[in-house]
Amino acid sequence: xxxxxxxxxxxxxxxxxxxxxxxxxxxxxxxxxxxxxxxxxxxxxxxxxxxxxxxxxxxxxxxxxxxxxxxxxxxxxxxxxxxxxxxxxxxxxxxxxxxxxxxxxxxxxxxxxxxxxxxxxxxxxxxxxxxxxxxxxxxxxxxxxxxxxxxxxxxxxxxxxxxxxxxxxxxxxxxxxxxxxxxxxxxxxxxxxxxxxxxxxxxxxxxxxxxxxxxxxxxxxxxxxxxxxxxxxxxxxxxxxxxxxxxxxxxxxxxxxxxxxxxxxxxxxxxxxxxxxxxxxxxxxxxxxxxxxxxxxxxxxxxxxxxxxxxxxxxxxxxxxxxxxxxxxxxxxxxxxxxxxxxxxxxxxxxxxxxxxxxxxxxxxxxxxxxxxxxxxxxxxxxxxxxxxxxxxxxxxxxxxxxxxxxxxxxxxxxxxxxxxxxxxxxxxxxxxxxxxxxxxxxxxxxxxxxxxxxxxxxx
Amino acid sequence: xxxxxxxxxxxxxxxxxxxxxxxxxxxxxxxxxxxxxxxxxxxxxxxxxxxxxxxxxxxxxxxxxxxxxxxxxx
Numbered sequence: 001x002x003x004x005x006x007x008x009x010x011x012x013x014x015x016x017x018x019x020x021x022x023x024x025x026x027x028x029x030x031x032x033x034x035x036x037x038x039x040x041x042x043x044x045x046x047x048x049x050x051x052x053x054x055x056x057x058x059x060x061x062x063x064x065x066x067x068x069x070x071x072x073x074x075x076x077x078x079x080x081x082x083x084x085x086x087x088x089x090x091x092x093x094x095x096x097x098x099x100x101x102x103x104x105x106x107x108x109x110x111x112x113x114x115x116x117x118x119x120x121x122x123x124x125x126x127x128x129x130x131x132x133x134x135x136x137x138x139x140x141x142x143x144x145x146x147x148x149x150x151x152x153x154x155x156x157x158x159x160x161x162x163x164x165x166x167x168x169x170x171x172x173x174x175x176x177x178x179x180x181x182x183x184x185x186x187x188x189x190x191x192x193x194x195x196x197x198x199x200x201x202x203x204x205x206x207x208x209x210x211x212x213x214x215x216x217x218x219x220x221x222x223x224x225x226x227x228x229x230x231x232x233x234x235x236x237x238x239x240x241x242x243x244x245x246x247x248x249x250x251x252x253x254x255x256x257x258x259x260x261x262x263x264x265x266x267x268x269x270x271x272x273x274x275x276x277x278x279x280x281x282x283x284x285x286x287x288x289x290x291x292x293x294x295x296x297x298x299x300x301x302x303x304x305x306x307x308x309x310x311x312x313x314x315x316x317x318x319x320x321x322x323x324x325x326x327x328x329x330x331x332x333x334x335x336x337x338x339x340x341x342x343x344x345x346x347x348x349x350x351x352x353x354x355x356x357x358x359x360x361x362x363x364x365x366x367x368x369x370x371x372x373x374x375x376x377x378x379x380x381x382x383x384x385x386x387x388x389x390x391x392x393x394x395x396x397x398x399x400x401x402x403x404x405x406x407x408x409x410x411x412x413x414x415x416x417x418x419x420x421x422x423x424x425x426x427x428x429x430x431x432x433x434x435x436x437x438x439x440x441x442x443x444x445x446x447x448x449x450x451x452x453x454x455x456x457x458x459x460x
Numbered sequence: 461x462x463x464x465x466x467x468x469x470x471x472x473x474x475x476x477x478x479x480x481x482x483x484x485x486x487x488x489x490x491x492x493x494x495x496x497x498x499x500x501x502x503x504x505x506x507x508x509x510x511x512x513x514x515x516x517x518x519x520x521x522x523x524x525x526x527x528x529x530x531x532x533x534x
Contacts (some may be wrong), residue, residue, distance in 0.1 A: 224503070305508075310501035326484075338490040342497055344482040345475070352516060353505045357513040396497035 001059070006034060006166030007457065010075050010223045015167060017064055017074055017380025024057040024064070024074030025433040028118050031076050035120070035167050038460055041148060043140045044162035046081050047089045048121040058117040063116060071226050071250070073116035080156050081122040082129050082205035083109050083214075092205045093125040093155075095138040095331040096324060106203025107235045108172060108214055115230035120168050123158030127336045129174055129207045130155060130317070132390065137241050137333035141387070145458035146424050150384040152160060153186035155179040159217045160187035165460045170227045173217045176207045177313060179198060180215050181414035181429065186384035188416045188425030188456060190444070191217040192224045193402075195434045197229070197242040200235035201244030208316035209240075210355075211309065211406045220454050221415060221444035225249040228437065244435055252438040252446040258292030260443060263372035268303040269401045273381035280418030280426040281378040284447065285321070288376070298372070302364035306404040311346055311354040318343025358407045365408050369433050374443055377401050379414040379427035401429060411437045413444045416453040425456075470499040 005027060008016070016022040032050050039045055053076070060074035086105040091097045113119070115341050124142050126132060132154070142157040144150040147166040150259045152161040156173035160183025163171055173180035184191030192215045199214045216227035230234060232246045264285060272276060288384050298415040318325070322331075329337055369375075370413050380400050390398075405412040410431045418426035428447070432440040475495045479486055486494055 090514060203528050305504040307500050309501075309502040310497065311505070314501070315495070335490075335493075338486055338494055339497060341484050341486055342494045344484050345478040345494070345498060346501075349504065353508075353510060353513070354501075356510075356513045356516055357504060358510065359516065363514065394493055394496070396500060 003166065003457065007219065008169070009220055010071065010169055010218070010226045013075060014071055014073070024060040024118060025054065027074070028053050028057040028076055031120060031167060033174055038165050038167065039144065042145060042161050042165055042177075042460070043142045044077065044158040044167060045121045046091055046124040046125055046139055046158065048300055049088055049119055052088070053082060053118050053120045058112045060091070060116050060118060068116070070116045072230055076120050076168045077112060077117045077119050077168060077172075078120050078123045078159065078161050078168050079109055079172045080174060081125045082174060083172050084203040085119075085122065086111055090122065091139065093127040093139055095318045095362050095427065095433060096328065097261070103207065106201040107237060108231050109156065109203065109381070110157070111230055112172075116171070123156070123162055123171055126155035126157055126179075127333050128205065128321070129176060129179060130336050130339065132335065132339070133388065144384050145460045146188065146384070147422070149386050149388075150424065151186065151387055151390055153182035153184075153384060156183045156191075156217060159183060160191075163187065163189045163219055163368055164215060164458050166457070169218070170223060170325065171217045172216055174201075174204060175213045175215060175402075176211045176404065177309060177406055178400050180213070180217055181379050181402045181412065181427075182400065184217060184414040185379040185427030186425065187432060188458065189217060189219050190221055190224055190413070190415045190454060191215065192228060192437070192441070193405065194232065194437055195242075195411045197240045198411070198435065199231045200238040200241045202235050202237035202241075208313045208321050209313060210316065210439055213406065213411065214347060221413065221448050222250070222253060224413070225253055225441050225445075240365060242435070247438050249438060249441055253442055254290070255442045257288065257443050257446045260293045260439070261371065262288060262293045262295045262443075263298040263368065264295065265298050265300045265302065265375060266301060266406070267299045268306070269377040269381075272383070272399065273378060274383070276418070276420050277378045277381055277426055278385065281428060284417040284428045285376060287447060287450055291450060292425070295297075295376075298368065300365060300368055302361040303404050306361060306407055307399075308354045308357050309403040309407050311350060312358070314343035315346040315351045316343070332413070335393070361372060361404070362408050365410070373439055374433065375431045377429045377431075379429040383420040383422070383424035383426060405431050410434055411440050413440045415444050416456070417451070453456065470495055470502060
């Protein structure tokens with residue numbers, strides 16, 4: 001299969017299907033062959049579903065013949081392996097669920113299926129979607145297609161690696177402290193953490209209730225908009241899910257960015273940042289300015305307090321996993337186990353204080369957002385580290401730029417904005433007001449129309 | 461009231477006391493990692509005046525006009 005098909009956008013794929021230049025079955029067969037060739041080195045997939053994929057592709061082909069116009073018809077996708085799939089193994093990246101086949105499925109899985117997608121398989125996740133992957137556990141970690149010695153980011157590691165390698169055209173991710181945006185940044189793809197409550201989490205394994213978000217991962221902003229359109233919307237099965245109407249995300253992409261007010265918070269996000277990450281970010285900001293955006297520097301001191309998010313994550317993760325951690329500690333990866341157990345060491349008043357602090361951060365940022373449309377920052381302060389660096393037993397939890405927006409719940413997009421001297425992707429983070437996904441997508445789309453970083457391919 | 465001195469970082473002794481109180485086991489060679497993790501997470505809390513940060517209110521909300529899920533009243 002040509003790279004042109006493996007890396008086609010969702011819009012291009014749909015256009016070629018409808019011109020009968022390509023068929024979903026043909027694309028699905030070609031991608032299954034590509035996965036067979038590349039995935040033994042990447043470990044992006046934990047479970048392949050070729051029979052299901054071909055059945056979905058045939059159904060899509062039939063629907064296309066009837067003139068079905070759904071934009072995701074015949075689009076090959078994969079689900080992060082914390083999304084429950086009926087009749088298909090769902091491991092959570094854990095030995096606890098290594099052979100579990102659910103008899104129900106997540107709302108998002110059902111919605112994408114109803115949209116006509118082709119399910120290629122389940123994508124490896126860091127164990128229980130915690131943001132670190134360690135060796136010696138049940139499943140091998142996914143590797144970064146740009147350099148196999150480097151991590152692809154996580155916890156949606158398989159989603160990031162598979163998209164970067166052209167193994168599928170869309171994937172689900174989840175994001176508690178950056179698990180969509182981190183792999184997007186390190187793998188040179190695009191990922192959106194929607195507003196808290198915009199996309200249902202029903203049927204998705206929990207890490208930390210008050211911080212967990214679900215969202216789309218793809219290679220372009222436009223593809224993310226198509227995928228979000230088919231995910232978003234109220235779901236009574238998720239008590240946090242909003243009843244707000246879902247706007248037309250794809251239709252809003254071309255609105256332009258002239259006059260959009262972009263704030264660059266100069267504190268917190270640049271601490272310990274590599275010079276090349278900062279340089280790529282400044283170039284991206286210059287591009288946005290050239291496109292007509294009104295860019296201004298800011299300081300938001302509340303962000304300096306956002307490391308307290310760790311307290312909420314570990315306390316909530318322990319609350320969720322307590323029974324299993326006490327009964328079957330041996331089934332948790334060694335290093336994850338101790339991080340989750342640390343949640344038992346958080347006192348009641350400390351958890352409450354962390355949530356109070358979070359309310360303070362939300363209020364301070366909301367005040368800033370009254371006069372700013374989008375905040376722009378580097379997604380990560382450094383490019384993808386090596387596995388060796390991550391295996392340092394003294395490493396508690398890497399510092400990144402993403403958790404502040406899990407605390408505030410704002411819609412936040414990560415998209416490629418450069419390459420490091422060593423050839424690793426660098427990323428721009430754009431965060432908007434709650435439920436204003438259309439604004440961050442519009443800005444990201446304008447940036448991708450003006451640049452070609454999202455079209456760069458790894459050497460796989 | 462004059463500023464009080466900041467509380468010190470989480471010590472290994474304090475960590476061991478928390479582990480004993482929680483009734484869990486953490487291997488000796490992981491204590492330093494856990495101490496770092498909790499220490500970093502607690503630092504913002506320990507730098508603040510707990511009387512001045514926002515309260516967690518309202519604890520219960522409901523919208524009398526529309527559909528709602530969970531806690532609330534008709």
